[in-house]
Amino acid sequence: MTENEILTPAPPQVEEVSAGIFAYIQPDGTWFLNNAGFIVGPEGVIAIDSTSTARRARALFAALRRQTEKPVQVLVNTHSHGDHTWGNFVFAPNTAIVAHERCREEAIGSGTSAAALFPDVDWGEIRVTPPFVTFDERLTLYAGDLRIELHYLGPAHTTGDIVAWIPERKLLFAGDLIFNGGTPLAIGGTIAGWLEALGRLRSFGAESIVPGHGPVCGPEAIDAVERYLRFVQESARRGFEAGLEPLELARELDLGPFAELSDRERIVANLHRAYSELRGDPPAAPLDIRRVFAEMVAYNGGQPPHCFA
Template identity: 30%
Template sequence: MMIQFASRGDNEHKPRHFIRVSESAYLLTAENDTNTGMVITPNEVMVIDTKATPFMAEEINQYARTVSDKPIKYVVLTHYHAARALGAPAHHPQQIIASKGSWELLKERGEQDFKSEIERLPRLFTRADTIKGMVWPTLVFEKELTVWMDGVEVRICHVGKGHTKGDTIVWLPGEKVLFTGDLVEQGATPYCGDAYITEWPDTLKALLAFAPEKLVPGRGMPMTTPEDIKRLIGAQEEFVVALRDNVAQGIANGYALKRIFDDTYASLKPKYGHLSIFEHCQSFNVSRCYDELTGIRDPRIWTAERDLEMWNALRGS
């Protein structure tokens, strides 16, 4: 018997929480959903990751207006995934900012990713008819870009590969707040389908070098003490390493991908099965890890057709 594909069964509305993290930093979050960060200063607003459709992104605008009547000047994409990007036109920003790596991925596979994600995550694509096409960055940086918002320094950085090759963080040094995108998630299973699994642990160590006092993850609630931040980043690294080591052992044993998936799933489920989207992620995670460890350095493109083919091969009866 097959379990339901990806997150197609996740159709319930999730209560929203709009949280002030620091003087200028805010978070809009809901269980299982992608987080949206905001930097709001007296005269400017930045959105860090929007929603999957312009219709859904209007909700972000409504929350921002409870704090500021100023227009949204910047949208920052922490990575290229459609669920983080395609709502951007609803904000009418002056600039859409992304790393060079994310820009390259959008060009290479953005359309396929959108078609893949909408099949996996239909609830996150409410009113997909409001999507009028791909969203393209207007400002692309390679390693680091700094903007000043009413005297608040906002550093937008690519410190290494992990969740994708273009992962972007936003750092407020004056308030010691770090927005990590999906490099770090709280209460949710890391998605590794487009990851660089062998490089991810070093990128996580680079995040700790900022010595943040507050952290806004890609999913879940914010961390508000350095101790909790270290614990969360450590837990993220432990998951990635456990995934890598289990798949590596299966390859060393000469097992086929299906056997490696079954063994890795059984190994990780007792510790991580309670995390949201665990069932959704594991097939994609093991498939990508197997590819990387057998010499496919860059992730293969996920299409809606490849998603189902892989799912049926690994999760079917």
Template identity: 30%
Template sequence: MSKAFASQADLQDKQVTFTRLSDNAYAYTAEGDPNTGVIVGDDAVMVVDTQATPRMAEDVIRHIRGVTDKPIRYVLMSHYHAVRVLGASAYRPQEIIASEDTRDLIVERGAADMKSEIERFPRLFRDVESIPGLTWPTITFKGEMTLWLGSLEVRLIQLGRGHTKGDTVAWLPAQRILFSGDLVEYGATPYAGDAYFTDWPQTLDSVEALQPVALVPGRGAALTSPEMVAAGISGTRDFVRDVYASVQAGVRAGADLRTVYRDTHAALAPKYGHWVIFDHCMPFDVTRAYDEATGHRDPRIWTAERDKAMWESLAA
């Protein structure tokens, strides 16, 4: 029997945890499912990544209302992936913020990504009918912008390419708390299907240079100490480097993609195989790494059809 496509066999609900990092910062996590960050200012709330559907976002709102009744005025898209942003309408935000690079990616591939991810993650998208369509930013920026929630300074920063070319972090400088999106994972396999393998480790160096004392990763538990933060950053960096080194070695040896995938999966499984969504991510990650190692600087668009063809070729 062939292996179920992507995460189609992952149908069990996850236990949600709502972690307080400070009076202003909270992490909504669920055992390796996509995380949502919550920033509570003097006069308003910002949500960092929205969950996959408005129905799922309603549970985030319920947790927010357990700590504040301030209006949810802002949504930040850390990047464009559907599983992160299609729940935005539930918050009824005043503004939806993203980098210009993220908006460009939505224009170029947002519709294809939406269809692709809905088929990859049936549990996360089981209330797909609640999604009104693509999520579009109302404010874009390039490089860095600062938002003041009353007296609370929130810096939105593009530290470099990594998980995507549009990655944006939210940084509370006074408290040294960072919301990283999928640039950093913790006990969860980085998805690198749209990544820049040669850039990502350097971008993580820039994350590290901020010296966060707490960090909300894209997946995995909230990192509540400098030691946990260091482990999350170094673990993500090691994974990215290990995948790319293995793929580069295969390319230099003249191996085809299928052989490189099998060899890379076997090489990385002892160290990372217990991480959440390892088997889901590896075919996408190795395919993208193989493309980059053979001269395709920018990621190709994933479509539902390309997903299935790749999976049948490599993972089934």
């Protein structure tokens, strides 16, 4: 296998979602298998997110190069998580890396520590290459005459979530505010804030959405994420009032239709986040990640979450 070949669980797919705009979809969208994208303009390329492992980052860059030889002028990070940022190094040093100011802070603060949770993954020579152009609320980029609006919608999935909205095409790169077919993960963010962010997503009027994980979708995916998050909120309220610990509650819960989502063990992490909010902790207050991860393993009957990165 060459360094750019990805064999499991399926090869990444490049999908032209609008003229000159490409989504890079990594099946099956589970742990550390995110989506990325790129916009080819007359003078250069605006890329959106990188990937998790060195091998996958090089595969992304190779896929981009099969579409164009134009320089990558800008790389946008939608948030700080390693599956969206650890591959930034393949774009450096000739690309401006842009994100919300909180994304930069989180990326530097957490480093590559999450890789230790999945010791069987061949991460390669990943390293933190943080955004060095940051903004607060909104930033506009142009690919020729095509307007790309970056909007801050956090704290939500993380404290630094942004989306890339292309109004002329009614196309939205939503980052991890949208999981399509997978269980959303709020361990580093705020469920209440995420629900507010979904309302703002609706206001764009997007017809096509490139989610952070899973296939390209329409606005119905916003409703699906909202239903799950409200299920977590309401379940947590009942469990909290009953004095149950998050893992105890998770084991008692009937996930109903949400049992069909991948990475179901994330219910444990999401309940921990919901409990934090019920206690009145600040939004995105730090959790004990190793404890939460260990409880997800326990929920899985002692099996670690699958990670095909």
